[in-house]
Every structure is written in C-alpha cells, then in structure tokens.
Amino acid sequence: MSQVSAAAVKAFRVRTGLPLMDCKNALQEAGGDEEKAFELLRKKGKDMLDKRADRETAFGRFGMYMGQDKSSGAMVELLCESAPVTTNEGFVQLANDLAQQLATGPGASTPEELLSQPSPSDPSKTLGDQKDELFNKIREVFNVGRLVRVDNTCGGYQHNAGTVAGVLISVEGGSDEAAKDVSMHIAAMRPSALSVDELDADEVAKEREVLRTAAIAEGKPEAIVDKMVEGRMRNYYAEKVLLEQSFVKEESQTVGEYAKDKGMTVKGYTHWILGEA
Known part of the structure; x- marks a missing residue:
C-alpha cells in the first residue's frame, strides 16, 4: 500500500469532510490518486448506506x-x-x-x-x-x-421545537411578514380547510344533523330549530375553517379579516407534521 504525505491527507480531508483515517486509508489504497480515492470513499459509503437503509x-x-x-x-x-x-x-x-x-x-x-x-x-x-x-x-x-x-407566490413557517411542523401558503398581495403570521396561526390552530366551501360536505351534513337533533331534544319549537342550527354552525366553521378562525395574534379579528387588512388573499395552504402522512 502506497504511503501518502500528511499534507495530502489533510487537503483530502478538507475536500471530503470525512475522518482523517478514512481519508488516509483511501489515498493509500488509491496510490495517492485523489479522484480514485474519492470514488473509493463514495463506494464504501454507498455499501454502508445500503446496509443501514432500514433504520x-x-x-x-x-x-x-x-x-x-x-x-x-x-x-x-x-x-x-x-x-x-x-x-x-x-x-x-x-x-x-x-x-x-x-x-x-x-x-x-x-x-x-x-x-x-x-x-x-x-x-x-x-x-x-x-x-x-x-x-x-x-x-x-x-x-x-x-x-x-x-x-404561485408563497409564504410559510417552520416550527422546530417539540412538534415539528411546516406550513406553505399560496398568497396574492400582502407581505412576507403577513404570510408568515398566517402560517404560524395555521401551525398552532390546525384548521381543516381554507374556506367553508372546502370543508368535507359529508362532515358538515353530519354536524348539522347532530345539532338539529340536539335542538329538538332540548324541546325547542320546530319553527326556530333551523335558525338555531345555522347559528351553531357558525361556531363550527369558526373552529374548523382557516378564514373563519379568530386570529391568534388578535382575537378580535378573523384570519380572513387580518389578511384583508394586510392586502393579502390566501389562496391555499399545506400544513404538515413531521412523519405524519
């Protein structure tokens, strides 16, 4: 096995960022040829990766x-x-x-x-x-x-403490700061949909029927049951729908009102929790 100089090993280590002995052994095996040594290290790394792939x-x-x-x-x-x-x-x-x-x-x-x-x-x-x-x-x-x-133009936010979350929102107008504020709200409040129209229709129908049954069970007159249900559905929307939720930084405003004040239209969003499908 060829001997290589300490200077050559040091320079090769700077290039690869790998441990000193790995660099020295690869250079010696390659007869001092740095490119050949680099390929040897890549192959060894690939073999090691294949063995650890199921971690x-x-x-x-x-x-x-x-x-x-x-x-x-x-x-x-x-x-x-x-x-x-x-x-x-x-x-x-x-x-x-x-x-x-x-x-x-x-x-x-x-x-x-x-x-x-x-x-x-x-x-x-x-x-x-x-x-x-x-x-x-x-x-x-x-x-x-x-x-x-x-x-489209996008804003976003990443939360890396505790639960790792990422939010990417598609916007028109506004500013990076406003887009980040809404993204932070999404990470905290986890809305189910952007707007009422985007909620799952079956889930909405199920919730409306539950509220109607509850109102009737309370003995409310039939004539006002439907109005009561629609009033209570607004609370449901305020919990599930991004644009209807109270903005976490200013609860007197909805997210939709905050975005409008900032000259921004939220077109859509993606919210992921690390590792969750």
Missing part, C-alpha cells in the same frame, strides 16, 4: 422555498435518525436545496425524481450525490419524504 428516520425538518419575490414555492420533508442532525449545517442546506430545486426546476412527483436533478448550491453534482456525501460525513440515513410545489 428508522423519526427526526428531520422541512426544506422551504418561498417569498414575495418568487413566482413559485415548495416544501420538502427531509428525515434523519437523530435530533442533533436536524440542525447540522449540511443537513439544513440539503433540505433547502431540495425545496429550491423543486420550486425552480422542472418539478418532480417523487423523491427519486427530485434527487436526480442538480443541486442549486453545487450544480456540478446531483441532489442525490449531495445526500450521499452528507451520509458519508455524518453516517446517518436520510430519507426524502413528502414534497409539494406551488406555482
């Missing part, structure tokens, strides 16, 4: 791409094995690169399709290459979960 990935974060200055937005779920890795600089970069490429590239319907595309932070490699290189450095399995792209 549980219960932690992670959401990569996000959004803003008033952008014509599209995206959110991507990136999962890992342990909590400390979720704040690793390379892990955060990978998550955000995934989201940026999804929003600005040709699009993707599966994680595999997205991983085959170039990385925004280093177009010389694919996102899959970037993911594999990060595995070699950290030695944890990473899995790309859900992904969504919105071809």
